[in-house]
Amino acid sequence: MDFKEIIKWYENTYLRKNIGLQITVENLVSILNVYNVNLKELCKSENNKPIYSIKIGSGNKKVLIWTQMHGNESTGTKSIIDLLAFLETSNFNFIKTKLFEELTILIIPILNPDGAEAYTRDNILGVDLNRDAVDLIAKESKCLNKILNDFKPEFCFNLHDQRTIFNVEGTKNPATISFLAPSVNEERTLTESRKKTMSVIVSMNEILQKVIPNHVGRYTDEFYPKATGDNFQKAGYHTILIEAGHYKNDYDREVVRKFNFLALLQGLFFIATTKSFKNYLPYFDIPNNDKKFYDVIYRNALYENKIQDIALQYKYKLVNNSVEKILELEKVGDLSNYYGHFEENLSGNIFYLI
Template sequence: MMQEEIDYSKIHVSEIQGRYVTYDHLKVFISSLPPMFSVENIGTSVRGEAIKSITYGFGPKRILMWSQMHGNESTTTKAVLDLLNYLKEDNHDITEIATSCTLKIIPILNPDGARGYTRINANKVDLNRDAQDLTQPESRILKKEFEEFKPDFCFNLHDQRTIFNVGTTNKPATVSFLAPAFDMERNSSPSRKISMQLIAAMNSKLQKLIPNQVGRYDDGFNSNCVGDAFQMRETPTLLFEAGHYKEDYEREKTRELIFHALLKGIETIISDSLDDYTVNDYLSIPENGKQYVDILVKNSHKLKPSLSSNQIIYIHYKEVFKDGKVVFSPEILNFDAMPLDIFGHKMLNCDNSIDMNWLKENEILALLY
């Protein structure tokens, strides 16, 4: 398989964009999938909405993927649609995937949360904290699929906030990964080692596309998290976190990067090339920091004279679901609560007339009064 030859623009599912993604948006795409894709209703959500799975291939290596466990984390859903669109093509590389693996993808596990653009489900439960108690129908559906499909690999697909940077650098964590722990001591195990090697393979691809913009997510153990729970059952499980790319609040560039990571992961699995990558390759990925705000404003006393001349304003966007779309609403963060080293995805200086006009046009000035 030669990912370098892929023209992403040709497989990008352009009719599904933005942050708000529900089964309504997926309906036409899913219904148009050719017979080589098996679409099933695998259960219903709290509010009775069908949860679907899409199965492709007939090979012995079995990969289970699920997205939008958190309803407001849709970037990876768009990426798996691009993957499915790629798999519709007729060429040798794709035939190799079909004969080597069986993919089972749940594009939206939490359709009620997706419809309301909430992290939680309709019962206000975080499904990623329900792996042991299984109080929610969506959690039970995922467990049932896991037990019946018997995957060799699990891909747990999420979004992360714009606050994350790589290590202590000013590089945003555009994509982050985690090989979840399986015990409190965060020991290694055969399945966790495989997870680490597979992440290292995907990182090798992404470093060519976004150098130094891949982070490693915190591996604190929580048996109620699905990734940890599946790792406890000795199934290599990988957490994907789709993050921020410059000026990409709709996460369209990030979806492309997740697509390439997914394909590299599949390529590594079917080529039996895991041993080309090491645990140390994984551990060399810097851990995520939390040093980003969406907007950083210097010389803010030019906006509000009562502020000191060295006062910096830190602003983040709150995602507000309004009239069927996601609106990014600016909010000023607590001045006193910020650590010393903070980076801004947008850096503005009130000494600059262009920046001042931008602040006024985007109603930032009104936040100060």
């Protein structure tokens, strides 16, 4: 895949619109209106909103992708919009033909429409859908489970956003994209299913390292007995978790969206064309995610009669139907081992919390 040409298309030809942090089902329907996309209603959410699917291709290898199981994590949905635009409006016919002929892709953009509307992680009943794979309390989890059992995909992509606190271990770079091949047990056994999953991640990481070197992390593979990815992986569906994260000054996640799209396209193309899913070992060369970032650090501030460092973190709230970032005090003390996306040395001047 000639990623340089694809980036050129993305930046120069594709009439991409900024969307911001919130995407509701209504937003999605209106954005996709300009494309020849057939949205099929799969189920209803707890609050009776439609959960849609989009089907692409007619190949033998089946891939299931879902986004926004956490309602306020919209970068995956933006990348799906980009993917649909790529398939419909670009001239990369070789790649497109491979995807259409080798794969049948079922996409559920916005699995949690009520959370998307309220801009919350959980669904309207306060259920974290990513911890509901066993109990299946929420209608949205039942919906995903039914699709999994009916469609029986070979591969799944579970698209999330991660917070701005993560860096790539050993660097001052934010973890702009992080991957995980979820574990199937507490021993984190390297099953054949996990190895296959890892080999797809290896192919995506190779591309990203050329575009955003040392900005890719590997999420902890600690086993979560009730998590979706872990349970799907355990059931033999090769499940790839992608966490879109922070990139310099990209608080609206309009830049990482491009990298997420590129990773997803590469993952799909790899699944469509590779003869072997055995190259999994380089997965372990991807550095771990670490938690060394705050949004803002004021160094050497006079605060409560002491010279110390002050860290602040943005919290996101829906105010009059728009997402507002509000800086809140997060930590006070010696933060010399931490990095701020924005830093200022107050050199002993007083820090006022407004």
